[in-house]
Amino acid sequence: MTVTLPSPTRNEPVAGVPNRRRRRAHPLTTVSPASRLFVLAVMILFAVYFLLPVWWLVVSVTKGSGEIFSGNGFWFGESFAFVENIKTLFQAQGGVYSRWLLNSLLYAVGGGIVSTLLASMCGYALAKFRFPGREAVFGTVLAAVLLPAPVLAIPLYLVFSATGIINTFWAVFIPSIVSPFGVYLSRIYAASSIPDALIEAGRIDGAGEMRIFGMGVRLMAPAMVTIFLFQFVAIWTNFLLPSLMLADSSLQPVTVGLVGWREMQGNPISYTTVVTGAFVSVVPVVAMFLSLQSFWSKGLAAGAVK
Amino acid sequence: MSPLTIQRPSRRRELRRAAPFVLPFLLLFVVVYLVPTGYSVVQSFFAVKRSGLGLGGAETVFAGLGNYVRVFQDGDFIASVGRVTFIGVIQVPVMLGIALVLALLIDSSVSTGRKFFRVAYFVPYGLPGVIAALVWSFLYAPSLSPITGFFASIGVDVSFVTDGALPFSIANILTWAWTGYNTILIFAALQAVPAETMEAAAIDGCSGWKAALLIKVPLIRPALLLTLVFSVIGTFQLYNEPVTMKSVAPNLPSTYTPIMAALRSLSGNDFNYAAAQSVVLGALICVVSVLVFRASARRVD
Structure with a gap:
C-alpha cells in the first residue's frame, strides 16, 4: 500500500511531518x-x-x-x-577562468563523492557494529564537527609544507574528503533506517559485509545525498585553504581566482568581468541544489512508502 | 557461566567486521585533524632563534610558554578577538531573532505564499562566503555603489567602509548570507511540533503569538541552541568577508580577525607563533561553545 504524505516539507529532511491542513482550518486560530x-x-x-x-x-x-x-x-x-x-x-588572461572552473569541479565533485562514501561507511559501522572503541571514535569525530575549517587551515598548512605536498592538487583534495559531519549524520540515519534484520538475513545468506552494506546504501541514500550536497557546497565555496595551499594559478579554484581579480581594482580585469565570473561560479551550486533536491524528495517519498 | 567468555570473541569479531568500514575514514581523519592539531601544539612550544646578524643561520629552540605569553601580550591579536566578539554580540542575536520570526511566520497559518518565501530566503545560501562578500564589496564601494549613489541623490552621505561602519557592514554580509539557512533549520524543527499540541493549546485559550512564544519556541530549543553554537563559532572564524572587504576598505587592518592575525604571522615566516595563535583560537572556540551550551542548558531548568 502506498501512503502519500501531503508533505509541505519536500525540501527538508524532516521526520514526523504532522498533518497541517487541520490546523489551518481550525476555528480558534482565525x-x-x-x-x-x-x-x-x-x-x-x-x-x-x-x-x-x-x-x-x-x-x-x-x-x-x-x-x-x-x-x-x-x-x-x-x-x-x-x-x-x-x-x-x-578569454581573459588566456582563458584561465575555465581552468579555475574545472579545478573547482574536480575538487568539489571528486571530494564530495569520496567524502560521502568514506563518511557513510564509517557511520554505518558505528551504528551497526558493537566493536570496542566505538564510542571513543564517535566522540572524537563529534568534537571535530565543532572545530571550524579555517582554524584548522593553518595547522594543515604547517604539516603539508613540512611534507612537501604544498602547492599540489592533493593539498586541497585530501582535506576535502574528510567530513566529520557526514559521519555524524550517516550514523544517526543508518541507526534508524537500516533494520538489523536486513544485516542478519544477509549474513545467513552468506553475503559478505561489504555486500550487505551495498544493500543498506539504498536505504541510506537520502542521508548520503545530503552529505554530498553540503560537502560539495563547502568545497566549492572554500577560499582560505586553497588560497593558502596553492600558489600556482593553474591549480586554483574559482573562488581564489576571482578574489585575485577583484583585488586588481578593475585593471586589467574589468569589474564587469569579475561580476560575470561571480555569476557563473554560482550556477553550478544552484544547479546542484535544484537537481539533487528532486532526487532528495524522491528518496523521502520512497522512504515513506516503505 | 562468565559473560566474558562469550563477549570477548564476539567483540573481536565485531572489530574485524568494522575495521574495513572505519579505518579508511579514521586514517584520513588522523592525517587531516589529529596530526595537524598535535603538530601545531608541539610547534607552539618552540621558537626560531637567529644568531648574530642573521648570517649564522637559524636554529629552533624550546621556548616553553614563550609564544603563549607573546599571544596574550600581542595588542593586535587581542584587538582582533575583541572585534569578532563585538561583531558576534551584535550580529548573532539579530540574525537568529530574524530567523526565528521568519520561521514562525512561514510555519504559522497567518502567512500566504510560504513556498515562495522559503525559497527566497534560502537564495543567499547559494552564494555564500567569498562570492557573497564579493557582491557586497561592490554594493559598498564608496564611489561605485548603487546604494550610496541612491542616498547621495537624496542628499544623504552614507559610507559603509569607515572604521566605525566596518563591523556593521561585515555583520550585514553575515546576516544576509546566513539568516535564510538558519530560518530553514528552525522551520524544519517547527514542522516536527505536533499539531495536536497546538490544538490543545488553542482550546485552552492560547493561540497566535502567545502560543508561538510560549509553546513552539520552548519545544524547538535544541534546534535554536544548535544554530546559536554554530553561529558563534562562525563569528570567531571570520575571514572571507573582511579579506574581500579589503579591496574597498584599505583602512581595514590586516590583523582584523584572529585568523587574519595568525595568517600574517605565517606570511612573516613566524611559523611557531602562528601555531600558538591557532591553538589559542581553537581553545577559545572550545571554551565559548561549552559556555554557550552550559548557559542555555541552565536556562531550560
Whole structure:
C-alpha cells in the first residue's frame, strides 16, 4: 500500500511531518485581515533584502563595460551585453577562468563523492557494529564537527609544507574528503533506517559485509545525498585553504581566482568581468541544489512508502 | 557461566567486521585533524632563534610558554578577538531573532505564499562566503555603489567602509548570507511540533503569538541552541568577508580577525607563533561553545 504524505516539507529532511491542513482550518486560530496584511508586508520586506543583491548581480551581468556603475544599479542598462561579457570572461588572461572552473569541479565533485562514501561507511559501522572503541571514535569525530575549517587551515598548512605536498592538487583534495559531519549524520540515519534484520538475513545468506552494506546504501541514500550536497557546497565555496595551499594559478579554484581579480581594482580585469565570473561560479551550486533536491524528495517519498 | 567468555570473541569479531568500514575514514581523519592539531601544539612550544646578524643561520629552540605569553601580550591579536566578539554580540542575536520570526511566520497559518518565501530566503545560501562578500564589496564601494549613489541623490552621505561602519557592514554580509539557512533549520524543527499540541493549546485559550512564544519556541530549543553554537563559532572564524572587504576598505587592518592575525604571522615566516595563535583560537572556540551550551542548558531548568 502506498501512503502519500501531503508533505509541505519536500525540501527538508524532516521526520514526523504532522498533518497541517487541520490546523489551518481550525476555528480558534482565525486571524484578522489586518494582521495577515502586516505579516505579508514583513515577509515581503525580508524577501527584498535577501533578493536585492542577487538581482543586482543578475542585472549587472547583462550590462556593457563602463555601464555597470552608471545609471540605476538595480535595473538593466542601455545595452544587453550578457553574451559579450561571458565571452570576455572566458578569454581573459588566456582563458584561465575555465581552468579555475574545472579545478573547482574536480575538487568539489571528486571530494564530495569520496567524502560521502568514506563518511557513510564509517557511520554505518558505528551504528551497526558493537566493536570496542566505538564510542571513543564517535566522540572524537563529534568534537571535530565543532572545530571550524579555517582554524584548522593553518595547522594543515604547517604539516603539508613540512611534507612537501604544498602547492599540489592533493593539498586541497585530501582535506576535502574528510567530513566529520557526514559521519555524524550517516550514523544517526543508518541507526534508524537500516533494520538489523536486513544485516542478519544477509549474513545467513552468506553475503559478505561489504555486500550487505551495498544493500543498506539504498536505504541510506537520502542521508548520503545530503552529505554530498553540503560537502560539495563547502568545497566549492572554500577560499582560505586553497588560497593558502596553492600558489600556482593553474591549480586554483574559482573562488581564489576571482578574489585575485577583484583585488586588481578593475585593471586589467574589468569589474564587469569579475561580476560575470561571480555569476557563473554560482550556477553550478544552484544547479546542484535544484537537481539533487528532486532526487532528495524522491528518496523521502520512497522512504515513506516503505 | 562468565559473560566474558562469550563477549570477548564476539567483540573481536565485531572489530574485524568494522575495521574495513572505519579505518579508511579514521586514517584520513588522523592525517587531516589529529596530526595537524598535535603538530601545531608541539610547534607552539618552540621558537626560531637567529644568531648574530642573521648570517649564522637559524636554529629552533624550546621556548616553553614563550609564544603563549607573546599571544596574550600581542595588542593586535587581542584587538582582533575583541572585534569578532563585538561583531558576534551584535550580529548573532539579530540574525537568529530574524530567523526565528521568519520561521514562525512561514510555519504559522497567518502567512500566504510560504513556498515562495522559503525559497527566497534560502537564495543567499547559494552564494555564500567569498562570492557573497564579493557582491557586497561592490554594493559598498564608496564611489561605485548603487546604494550610496541612491542616498547621495537624496542628499544623504552614507559610507559603509569607515572604521566605525566596518563591523556593521561585515555583520550585514553575515546576516544576509546566513539568516535564510538558519530560518530553514528552525522551520524544519517547527514542522516536527505536533499539531495536536497546538490544538490543545488553542482550546485552552492560547493561540497566535502567545502560543508561538510560549509553546513552539520552548519545544524547538535544541534546534535554536544548535544554530546559536554554530553561529558563534562562525563569528570567531571570520575571514572571507573582511579579506574581500579589503579591496574597498584599505583602512581595514590586516590583523582584523584572529585568523587574519595568525595568517600574517605565517606570511612573516613566524611559523611557531602562528601555531600558538591557532591553538589559542581553537581553545577559545572550545571554551565559548561549552559556555554557550552550559548557559542555555541552565536556562531550560
